[in-house]
Amino acid sequence: AQSVTQPDIHITVSEGASLELRCNYSYGATPYLFWYVQSPGQGLQLLLKYFSGDTLVQGIKGFEAEFKRSQSSFNLRKPSVHWSDAAEYFCAVGAGNAGNMLTFGGGTRLMVKP
């Protein structure tokens, strides 16, 4: 069975500081990996995804993530955080086949200090 772990429930960073959100997955085959962001009271917005190829993927809003197969990780990074990045972030893994069932991590809530 597939699973996703986001070890950090809450993270607080100062505005302008760098950010790394951790995601570890368990999956039996080559995974399709996703990061979504959810602002308060909103739905989920896709930040980026990894299917194959270059293991460093770029997303929207200046985010990037690196797929490391040996560590079963797909960590999300941003070099300089803005106050508007305060939100909840979800990592998800799927098969990418017909149906594309996703399994989500529990989420990491990011707070940004001025």
Add this chain to the structure above:
Amino acid sequence: DAGITQSPRHKVTETGTPVTLRCHQTENHRYMYWYRQDPGHGLRLIHYSYGVKDTDKGEVSDGYSVSRSKTEDFLLTLESATSSQTSVYFCAISDRATDTQYFGPGTRLTVL
């Protein structure tokens, strides 16, 4: 924006009453999903559909049923709501062109 709407957006109901949530999409996607979101659990799949009248169970399907009589509409029914079903419910579609799921705005359901 994947053209997904959900109704109602907010609902308060009492234990034991039936509740139906509606998901509507405008882009003719084959796959549709219902998730619930609870603190610490992320999103968990309730049911999904792979076509008109074709549905299957997800991870947390007990107490829920679904129907899809038209491509554009996917209904989630709580036959007899319980307090444990208080949650935020999200509908999603899978865009086969990009193998990516896109989500609706959510429905906040409170069962008293």
